[in-house]
Amino acid sequence: xxxxxxxxxxxxxxxxxxxxxxxxxxxxxxxxxxxxxxxxxxxxxxxxxxxxxxxxxxxxxxxxxxxxxxxxxxxxxxxxxxxxxxxxxxxxxxxxxxxxxxxxxxxxxxxxxxxxxxxxxxxxxxxxxxxxxxxxxxxxxxxxxxxxxxxxxxxxxxxxxxxxxxxxxxxxxxxxxxxxxxxxxxxxxxxxxxxxxxxxxxxxxxxxxxxxxxxxxxxxxxxxxxxxxxxxxxxxxxxxxxxxx
Amino acid sequence: xxxxxxxxxxxxxxxxxxxxxxxxxxxxxxxxxxxxxxxxxxxxxxxxxxxxxxxxxxxxxxxxxxxxxxxxxxxxxxxxxxxxxxxxxxxxxxxxxxxxxxxxxxxxxxxxxxxxxxxxxxxxxxxxxxxxxxxxxxxxxxxxxxxxxxxxxxxxxxxxxxxxxxxxxx
Numbered sequence: 001x002x003x004x005x006x007x008x009x010x011x012x013x014x015x016x017x018x019x020x021x022x023x024x025x026x027x028x029x030x031x032x033x034x035x036x037x038x039x040x041x042x043x044x045x046x047x048x049x050x051x052x053x054x055x056x057x058x059x060x061x062x063x064x065x066x067x068x069x070x071x072x073x074x075x076x077x078x079x080x081x082x083x084x085x086x087x088x089x090x091x092x093x094x095x096x097x098x099x100x101x102x103x104x105x106x107x108x109x110x111x112x113x114x115x116x117x118x119x120x121x122x123x124x125x126x127x128x129x130x131x132x133x134x135x136x137x138x139x140x141x142x143x144x145x146x147x148x149x150x151x152x153x154x155x156x157x158x159x160x161x162x163x164x165x166x167x168x169x170x171x172x173x174x175x176x177x178x179x180x181x182x183x184x185x186x187x188x189x190x191x192x193x194x195x196x197x198x199x200x201x202x203x204x205x206x207x208x209x210x211x212x213x214x215x216x217x218x219x220x221x222x223x224x225x226x227x228x229x230x231x232x233x234x235x236x237x238x239x240x241x242x243x244x245x
Numbered sequence: 246x247x248x249x250x251x252x253x254x255x256x257x258x259x260x261x262x263x264x265x266x267x268x269x270x271x272x273x274x275x276x277x278x279x280x281x282x283x284x285x286x287x288x289x290x291x292x293x294x295x296x297x298x299x300x301x302x303x304x305x306x307x308x309x310x311x312x313x314x315x316x317x318x319x320x321x322x323x324x325x326x327x328x329x330x331x332x333x334x335x336x337x338x339x340x341x342x343x344x345x346x347x348x349x350x351x352x353x354x355x356x357x358x359x360x361x362x363x364x365x366x367x368x369x370x371x372x373x374x375x376x377x378x379x380x381x382x383x384x385x386x387x388x389x390x391x392x393x394x395x396x397x398x399x400x401x402x403x404x405x406x407x408x409x410x411x412x413x414x415x
Contacts, residue, residue: 105359105360105389219375219378220375222364223364226362226364227364236360236362236365237356237357237360239362240360240362241362241363241364243363243378243382245378245379
């Protein structure tokens, strides 16, 4: 077996400084490195998170980074769904964790100009990092469109921030998909009240070709949209996926 | 072994010839075939000279995958893909299928291999139960790392060659 990669300068140890409750079951954990600076990463990447004790049997779990590289902290946004995420929710301010170096290839490459993000609920986290970073960098040579699917508006993490951003930044557009919202305002142009599907994509994108698609969410969400795009003759190379499980 | 596609249940493709074909949660015939007869496994890598090596998972988590690739330098296609895992039946079957997919028809271009998705592997396998999905991602993560390893070695080699050429000129 090859040698393991060298850890980042700060040994990957981070201390929890703040907990931001996004919804009832989703929290953003704000970590600071105990030594030196935070590692460099590309928005869209993830880290494996480990507890320093054997709270979860020494196992690590991957979490997308929701902060941006110019921040001096590391944010991960966690939905409580199991034992590990539950333990992260219960983490106390001042407690330490260990992370791997950033990993993954779920980010737009230089040549991608028309980018479509398809986010299923907590699958928004890598996109939030990408969109925020591009906005901060003043990127103006890419068109970003986000289809953000949630059951109801109240469930949507970063909903306010993203919708504010869409109002001020011309290069970014957001379509909110609300699958179980009771109060339906059909006159709202950028809202849909059904499951995200290719019909909706066609309605807003007109032409599905020559665009790069990034799908992130639950296994079912990702698999279904991947299949639909493929059946609509979108090139396999133009689709990138990341499933949360 | 050939299977005929007969039915779709919740995204799983079920194949005839499988006595459990009516139940979507069981392994497809192809999964079982690749689990019992895994392709391209490398049990002893002592003398294997790979162009790129990738590792995914961690022994602490229970699942571990290592992938070795050999790349055809002329067309940048994968000509050999070997692997070994400390993983479950689904990890074995999906990585076995992945190794077939990247080497068949003259080999897969490394750029395409970098974007190979678990969904493509599962489609060829005839599906896996959702709860076993995470086992299928190990192989393609390790494959991407192997390609990355190959590319970084290649660029190191290019830099060395360029330096050597400069010194010869002097």
